Amino acid sequence: MPDSKAIIQAEGLSKYYGDRVALRNATFSIAQGECIGFLGRNGAGKSTLLKILATALLPSSGTVRIGAHDAVSDPDGARRLLGFLPEEPPLYLEMTVRAYLTFLAKLRGVPGDKVASRVADVVAKTSLKEVIDDAIGTLSLGFRKRVGIAQAIVHDPAVVIVDEPISGLDPVQIVEIRNLIRALRGVHTVLVSSHILSELSETCDRFLLVDRGNIVAQGTEAELTKGHTKLSYEIVVRGTAATLETALGQVSEVTSKTVRADGENVHARVELSVDVPEKLAGKIVGAGLALRKLAPVPTDLESVFLEITGNAIKAENLGSAA
């Protein structure tokens, strides 16, 4: 059943290279204005999925609609709504930034009288004014990434797809590109992929977790962490590690614990079967330890991702062993 609010709707998307499965039965929809993060390790299938969405690659099976256009049977209609930046920015190094953006604006159907203003607009948005008449081949990697983003939005597409935008950048460039991508939110529907989870959790509204060609989970950070929340506490006391181990051993709800001494402090991380922080505190204080910190550890997206993909690997190993 098509979702009328969705700007991207994928159903049963699969991609095979011979016998190798790059993407298996991916189904999802993306609403207009959303910022979606595609998370997964290198080689998980993120780039394959994004290339299919960008109409650069045909799926082996399944359908994908961009707006009202089927990406396979009406690719030109879909392409007018899309801007795509692959992991390696596709740049004609001998061209100047201005000539490059002008060429792509014209190629993507921007009316002739609006090309100059569109180019000026994206140059301002991506802070490329100082290099606008420089040959792209002479620019740094950070500038090249910015030119890559500028080409993806020069025709003002409804959807912008960005694959691994920060790979290969230094910390300063990472901050610049992150801010640029954040600035796209609200103006465009943004699809961004990364294998660095923290990068996306700061930028995106919703996430699709991709692992070995499968979409293993999708939702907001709160939705994804909900079913995987563990009752974990971080403890810092002044005393000895042995005393703390003994005290924690007296709490029957503790399912696992790690204790390490660090100077005069002792740090511990425990997982509980039932949420009983007051009992933990009581046993620690009762053992004569000076309690300096007892704080719940929030479950982050990274933990969820590792748990989901770890479970998938275990299930696969069990299956193959059987």
Added chain:
Amino acid sequence: MKEAWLIANRELAAYLKSPLGYIVAAAVLFIDGLLFNAFALSADNALSTDVLRAFFYFSSGLVMIASVLLSMRSFAEERQSGTLILLFTAPIREWQIVLGKFIAAFLMLVFLVLLSVYLPLLVFVNGRVSVGQIFAGYLGLLALGACTTAMGVFSSALTRSQLLAAVLSGGIIATFLLTWKLADITSPPISDALGYLALFDKHFYPTFTKGLVSATDLFFFAALSFLFLMGTTKVLQARRWVG
């Protein structure tokens, strides 16, 4: 068609910014001049018409080599540098991309071929030349060049290595040049077909070098060019399955 021109314009600018176009032009003009003086103006060619015939004979070889060198980058370079995805994700069709690439390489070849026009004009100094023979010869060179450029564009779509693309198109052109020899060792109707496919011996040398404009030969070159450009389009369409 507008999109094909856009691509052709960008390609032409790239040719003019890279040393390749200039090196090929300089080499072709130098060798053309050398061959003209060494062979076309030799004592064996007493008549002006023979001088011109010899000129178009070796010029055709240079045109074929130049077309291979100019077309080898068409798609191989885009694939090597990863920029083909810009064309693949633009709202244009594969045939428009192919046409744009072909137009650019062919216009470079036309420019290069026309630079040599001063050589046959030199014959006017000491001889009587038919302008019609010069016109027909150049028309034949361009028709032959269009055909070998299309073969080069096709080869360039098959690989990401420009060198390999050049070797491939050289192989295809050599095959079409040598079909007359294969025709000698086969029987009809295969020998007829092979003989008909001979680019140079059947469709260029017997007519255009003598000053004859043959519509049949022009149609042959146009049809073969079209077939190779259509093949290139199919190769690009197939590439969408593998990325």
